[in-house]
Amino acid sequence: MSESTQVSDRTTAREQAPARPAATRWRWAAAAALLAAAVYAPFQLVPFHVFQLTMVLIYAVALLGLNLLVGHAGQISLGHGAFFAVGAYTAAILLDRWDAPYPLTLPAAALVAFVLGLAFGVPAMRLRGLYLALVTLAIAIFLVPLLKRFEEVTGGSMGLSLAKPAPPAWSGLAEDQWLYFLALAVTVAAFLLAASLLRSRVGRALHAVRDDEAAAEVMGVRPAYYKTLAFAWSAMFAGIAGCLYTWVIGFVSPDSFVVNLSITLLAGLVVGGLGSLSGPVLGALFVMFVPSISQDINEAAPGVIFGLLIIAVMYVAPTGLAGLAGRAANSIKKTLRKG
Amino acid sequence: MAGFLQQVIVGLGTGAIYASLALALVLIYRFTGIVNFAQGELAMFSAYIAWQFTAAGVPFWLSLVLALAVSFAGGMLVERVIIRPVEGAPELTVVIVTVGLFIFVNAAAGWIWTFLIKDFPNPFPGGALHVGGLSVAFSTLGVLAVVGVVMGLLYLLFQHTKIGLGMRAVSANPDSARLVGIRVGWTLALGWGLAATVGAVSGVLVAPLLFLEPNMMGGVLIYAFAAATLGGFDSPLGAVVGGLVVGVAETLAGAYVTAIGPDLKVGVPLAIILGVLLLRPQGLFGRAVVERA
Numbered sequence: 001m002s003e004s005t006q007v008s009d010r011t012t013a014r015e016q017a018p019a020r021p022a023a024t025r026w027r028w029a030a031a032a033a034l035l036a037a038a039v040y041a042p043f044q045l046v047p048f049h050v051f052q053l054t055m056v057l058i059y060a061v062a063l064l065g066l067n068l069l070v071g072h073a074g075q076i077s078l079g080h081g082a083f084f085a086v087g088a089y090t091a092a093i094l095l096d097r098w099d100a101p102y103p104l105t106l107p108a109a110a111l112v113a114f115v116l117g118l119a120f121g122v123p124a125m126r127l128r129g130l131y132l133a134l135v136t137l138a139i140a141i142f143l144v145p146l147l148k149r150f151e152e153v154t155g156g157s158m159g160l161s162l163a164k165p166a167p168p169a170w171s172g173l174a175e176d177q178w179l180y181f182l183a184l185a186v187t188v189a190a191f192l193l194a195a196s197l198l199r200s201r202v203g204r205a206l207h208a209v210r211d212d213e214a215a216a217e218v219m220g221v222r223p224a225y226y227k228t229l230a231f232a233w234s235a236m237f238a239g240i241a242g243c244l245y246t247w248v249i250g251f252v253s254p255d256s257f258v259v260n261l262s263i264t265l266l267a268g269l270v271v272g273g274l275g276s277l278s279g280p281v282l283g284a285l286f287v288m289f290v291p292s293i294s295q296d297i298n299e300a301a302p303g304v305i306f307g308l309l310i311i312a313v314m315y316v317a318p319t320g321l322a323g324l325a326g327r328a329a330n331s332i333k334k335t336l337r338k339g
Numbered sequence: 340m341a342g343f344l345q346q347v348i349v350g351l352g353t354g355a356i357y358a359s360l361a362l363a364l365v366l367i368y369r370f371t372g373i374v375n376f377a378q379g380e381l382a383m384f385s386a387y388i389a390w391q392f393t394a395a396g397v398p399f400w401l402s403l404v405l406a407l408a409v410s411f412a413g414g415m416l417v418e419r420v421i422i423r424p425v426e427g428a429p430e431l432t433v434v435i436v437t438v439g440l441f442i443f444v445n446a447a448a449g450w451i452w453t454f455l456i457k458d459f460p461n462p463f464p465g466g467a468l469h470v471g472g473l474s475v476a477f478s479t480l481g482v483l484a485v486v487g488v489v490m491g492l493l494y495l496l497f498q499h500t501k502i503g504l505g506m507r508a509v510s511a512n513p514d515s516a517r518l519v520g521i522r523v524g525w526t527l528a529l530g531w532g533l534a535a536t537v538g539a540v541s542g543v544l545v546a547p548l549l550f551l552e553p554n555m556m557g558g559v560l561i562y563a564f565a566a567a568t569l570g571g572f573d574s575p576l577g578a579v580v581g582g583l584v585v586g587v588a589e590t591l592a593g594a595y596v597t598a599i600g601p602d603l604k605v606g607v608p609l610a611i612i613l614g615v616l617l618l619r620p621q622g623l624f625g626r627a628v629v630e631r632a
Contacts, residue, residue: 070431074429075431076434076435078438123613123617130374130430131616133376134568137376137564138564138612145606146603146606263441263442299449300448303445306439306442306446307440307441307442307444307447310439310442311421314425314435315425
């Protein structure tokens with residue numbers, strides 16, 4: 001890690017310290033307003049747009065997990081789509097073979113993804129972050145033929161079709177709205193979990209490992225332990241997102257989880273903003289809407305835009321859209337104070 | 340037994356292709372400490388350039404030379420424009436930039452040449468050489484010969500020319516190299532250009548075997564990574580040996596282990612990467628990195 005980032009981290013921390021109560025209040029107000037808008041939205045939109053917003057929520061959960069790993073622990077995963085797929089397939093197989101109740105599939109998907117994340121994290125995390133990128137990329141590529149191979153369980157190339165959770169009669173909601181609220185509830189819970197995780201001892205340990213591994217070790221933080229744990233958690237969030245995906249789409253097939261999904265997730269996170277809580281939301285909006293809008297220009301346009309934006313973001317705004325928004329808010333505040 | 344040897348020969352043929360892409364990865368890693376995730380895509384782009392030339396009626400071997408020249412210039416350009424601003428930045432930043440390059444080059448190829456499969460001419464005759472009950476396809480021999488020539492030229496370049504000496508100096512110690520008057524920036528660009536050229540060879544060789552389309556190199560890249568990991572990321576010799584071993588291992592596993600079969604072969608590089616990282620992280624020929632905290 002370069003020294004300049006550490007120094008800037010320290011100075012920003014010092015600058016922010018006195019202003020924290022006001023900033024926190026603003027942040028809560030913004031989060032509450034966003035949540036209110038999110039609750040209100042499905043009653044105003046056509047079902048297709050509600051579905052798109054539901055997908056945004058799902059991506060946001062996956063990116064939240066990826067952000068734990070990349071943004072907060074400083075490790076790279078090019079295979080998070082694989083854990084997303086593991087969650088999706090765990091839920092789908094439970095529903096398909098054992099008619100499991102929907103609420104049960106969520107913790108099951110989370111658990112399976114967590115355990116797999118731990119299993120792959122142990123060998124990869126003992127080494128430098130680069131190798132993790134290699135191993136995760138290999139996992140993402142390997143998963144698709146693997147899913148096709150175990151046809152009797154996974155349905156092979158044809159995939160599995162499932163019933164979507166039906167809205168209960170008391171709610172009076174349409175199916176798309178019910179699915180949206182399910183996803184919203186899980187997303188809010190996931191954000192609260194991630195936020196409290198990052199505020200705890202664990203979050204501080206992760207930041208210490210990211211900023212200077214040697215210094216962290218001197219302070220009694222075991223880098224390998226925390227990196228592996230961060231990997232397992234981020235796999236877990238991806239698994240949860242995958243389970244939501246199965247609920248909402250009602251269909252899983254290997255070709256939905258090709259390696260491009262993993263790379264798109266990383267791209268969305270980088271553009272949205274590494275290391276901030278709003279980054280995953282912005283990134284999810286990006287992952288959902290940029291391809292669907294730019295697809296009209298050319299089939300390849302989303303890729304060109306993603307690729308160029310990632311490089312540009314790394315040059316000029318390493319904290320992504322979230323960082324830019326934060327900087328804009330700060331400068332507005334400053335000018336207001338001066339005026 | 341003959342069948343087994345036959346499989347080994349087929350494996351060596353594919354292994355040679357992995358070796359050339361792995362060699363490109365290793366070249367860049369040696370010079371800049373960067374693992375270029377876009378290497379496969381650059382190779383794919385080079386294969387498209389070669390295809391474009393042949394489609395315009397240029398004879399194959401001339402198209403190859405032209406494509407290699409364009410790749411060399413392109414590789415230098417990539418270093419100058421895209422990689423230079425993040426040189427010395429944290430690993431995370433550099434990897435993300437090369438991933439961005441990966442997405443961009445992949446999509447750009449799709450934009451220019453569409454995602455439809457292109458028929459790539461096979462430069463080698465279709466028959467096979469029969470030696471003592473074994474048949475070696477001419478295309479396998481051709482691939483091995485081309486990769487062998489490339490390795491030989493690289494060896495001559497590095498060991499017997501002044502440019503090669505400068506390149507070795509830069510990879511050993513950039514600061515000292517700058518002090519003795521080597522233009523480090525240009526040497527790094529040269530390294531990227533060379534890597535792009537070597538990668539282009541693998542792209543052009545693999546295109547007739549697979550189908551030429553923008554996602555062609557995705558799978559090959561993983562094998563090349565396995566080869567580089569096995570051989571050691573800082574060892575060109577290791578990349579070649581690793582590539583051949585990975586190629587043979589993959590072919591044998593696909594042919595003889597029924598649980599793996601042809602469709603799960605892509606699990607072999609994953610197993611190799613994990614195994615090497617657990618048992619000998621620096622690879623067979625690599626130097627163990629000792630870090631001073």
